[in-house]
Amino acid sequence: MTLRLLLANIAAGLIGYLRWTQMVPMLVAWTFAWGALAAFLFANFQAEGLPAVTGVLELWERHAWLPRLDGRDLRGPGEGVQVETEDVRAFALKAWGLVSLVLYLAELVLYHVRGPRKPRSWARSMRIVALLGAATFGAYIVAWLVSDVPFHGSALRWVFTFAFLSLLPVLFSVYSLAAKHVLDRLAERVVQMGTVPSRPG
DSSP: OOOOHHHHHHHHHHHHHHHHHHHHHHHHHHHHHHHHHHHHHHTTTTTHHHHHHHHHHHHHHTTTSOOOOTSSOOOOOOOOOOOOOOOOOHHHHHHHHHHHHHHHHHHHHHHHOOOOOOOHHHHHHHHHHHHHHHHHHHHHHHHHOOSOOOSOOOOOHHHHHHHHHHHHHHHHHHHHHHHHHHHHHHHHHHHHHHOOOOOOO
């Protein structure tokens, strides 16, 4: 392997990691949207969901190595938990970088195990994102209509709220997939530059 190709592969690897840093916000947005949907479903069907949650909490309390849910492990004598904004920001950035690295390494392992796969087209990715957004919005509407819990406020306001929670991850997905598309093209170009033999001097 020539030095030029080695440098090109290193640069492509760094671009691949950078690509995953732009994909993580999309994953977080979808996790938030579906987490909010799960909380909404639990609030609407507490009678059915409460026994399951209670069982999970009882199972948690049986294991001494897990943090106590009553918060006693989080407080010192006479002191409450104090969390600074800078601490939260630093933790979020570290988690962002770590999750991106883990996903990138997992992608490399899958590449070596399963071989190269044809990338999904931009149009198909957008169709999948649109279908996920529509399905999320539909799930909110169905859960709202079949719920026996009274909702305060106008129906239009709730519909707009559900639309916002469903549209937010779609917007993040458009950005993340656009960044992925650009960075993939850039990585391909870098590798091509590394494989093209240099002209004799």
